[in-house]
Amino acid sequence: AAKDKANVTLLARRDEAAAECRRTGRNDAVLPGIPLPPRLVYSSQADALEDADIVLFAMPSQAHRDAARSYGPAIGASAVVVTCAKGMEQSTGQLLTDVLEEELPGRRIGVLSGPGFAADIASGLPTAMVIAAPDTAIATELAEVLSGRTFRLYPSADRTGVQLGGALKNVLAIACGIVEGAGLGDSARAALISRGLAEMSRFIVARGGEADTVRGLSGLGDLVLTATSHQSRNLRFGIALGKNGRAAAGSSELVEGAFAASVAARVAGALGIEMPVTEAVAAIVDGKLDVRSALEQLMSRPITHE
Numbered sequence: 001a002a003k004d005k006a007n008v009t010l011l012a013r014r015d016e017a018a019a020e021c022r023r024t025g026r027n028d029a030v031l032p033g034i035p036l037p038p039r040l041v042y043s044s045q046a047d048a049l050e051d052a053d054i055v056l057f058a059m060p061s062q063a064h065r066d067a068a069r070s071y072g073p074a075i076g077a078s079a080v081v082v083t084c085a086k087g088m089e090q091s092t093g094q095l096l097t098d099v100l101e102e103e104l105p106g107r108r109i110g111v112l113s114g115p116g117f118a119a120d121i122a123s124g125l126p127t128a129m130v131i132a133a134p135d136t137a138i139a140t141e142l143a144e145v146l147s148g149r150t151f152r153l154y155p156s157a158d159r160t161g162v163q164l165g166g167a168l169k170n171v172l173a174i175a176c177g178i179v180e181g182a183g184l185g186d187s188a189r190a191a192l193i194s195r196g197l198a199e200m201s202r203f204i205v206a207r208g209g210e211a212d213t214v215r216g217l218s219g220l221g222d223l224v225l226t227a228t229s230h231q232s233r234n235l236r237f238g239i240a241l242g243k244n245g246r247a248a249a250g251s252s253e254l255v256e257g258a259f260a261a262s263v264a265a266r267v268a269g270a271l272g273i274e275m276p277v278t279e280a281v282a283a284i285v286d287g288k289l290d291v292r293s294a295l296e297q298l299m300s301r302p303i304t305h306e
């Protein structure tokens with residue numbers, strides 16, 4: 001009951017965005033036509049963060065460091081800061097939890113990830129995701145506070161596995177889009193999902209995450225959703241690449257996998273991990289490889305055990 005009375009503020013970085021949401025009770029720029037909870041408060045002033053027990057960073061991965069620097073002074077010392085983004089910092093290859101820990105010293109940092117489109121969640125469609133925190137007690141408390149009648153969170157102490165699942169599935173969704181756009185068939189998509197999951201697993205375990213996490217909502221769950229739903233921006237970006245050999249003109253949509261592909265390929269190279277699908281996506285996105293050559297490379301790799 002207490003959480004039904006919790007005060008929730010949506011902090012926008014622009015005054016006009018907050019004013020428009022306040023006026024309409026919706027955020028039509030990104031969630032057109034979906035009414036937002038009437039109790040939601042809108043602000044564009046960082047001091048709205050001062051009394052917050054939980055601060056959710058719902059913004060692109062590459063914005064995290066700057067946003068932490070600018071909002072950090074307003075965030076209380078005992079607040080839990082949770083990243084909702086799915087990516088790694090491109091310039092450093094760092095996990096977002098590491099970026100936030102560096103920029104917000106002393107604050108406890110969590111991760112919210114898993115299969116869930118914002119529009120589905122805001123429309124009250126049933127959704128299950130994972131919340132990871134430095135320890136199980138904090139994760140469980142966050143799961144209890146943030147879950148609702150149609151939104152169910154599973155606690156985890158594996159912040160590395162949970163956030164890397166979200167970052168890497170975006171790269172694989174681009175690969176599945178390329179396959180769809182190039183008309184390579186559903187069998188190829190299924191192969192990519194399972195071989196992609198194997199890549200994800202190698203990377204996550206090498207970075208200190210747990211193999212069990214890969215098989216859960218934030219790994220396999222989110223990979224299946226993003227690799228098959230046309231609601232996914234990463235899948236749509238891949239479809240355009242597969243159809244035309246390039247991204248759709250004029251789209252300013254956020255495509256996290258386009259950043260994560262080169263970071264993951266670079267880090268995998270440094271760690272000596274084989275990630276052929278991720279490497280192919282990075283090369284295609286960077287314009288260094290065409291789809292047909294990528295396919296030939298993948299199909300002519302030496303035969304190995306699954």
Ligand SMILES: NC(=O)C1=CN([C@@H]2O[C@H](COP(=O)(O)OP(=O)(O)OC[C@H]3O[C@@H](n4cnc5c(N)ncnc54)[C@H](OP(=O)(O)O)[C@@H]3O)[C@@H](O)[C@H]2O)C=CC1
Nearest residue numbers: 013058059060061063066067084085086116117118254256
């Ligand atoms: N959309 C979805 O369904 C889901 C998204 N995610 C993840 O959440 C993250 C954000 O995605 P999404 O919300 O769709 O992205 P959007 O492109 O809609 O960006 C979200 C908000 O971030 C703000 N923003 C951008 N840069 C900064 C900055 N430097 N400082 C502060 N705020 C900033 C934008 O503000 P402005 O409006 O002023 O530009 C915008 O309101 C991504 O990592 C994505 O993978 C995860 C699950 C589902």
Ligand SMILES: O=C(CO)COP(=O)(O)O
Nearest residue numbers: 114115116117232233234
């Ligand atoms: O992560 C998501 C759903 O779980 C959103 O995917 P896109 O960023 O590809 O739209």
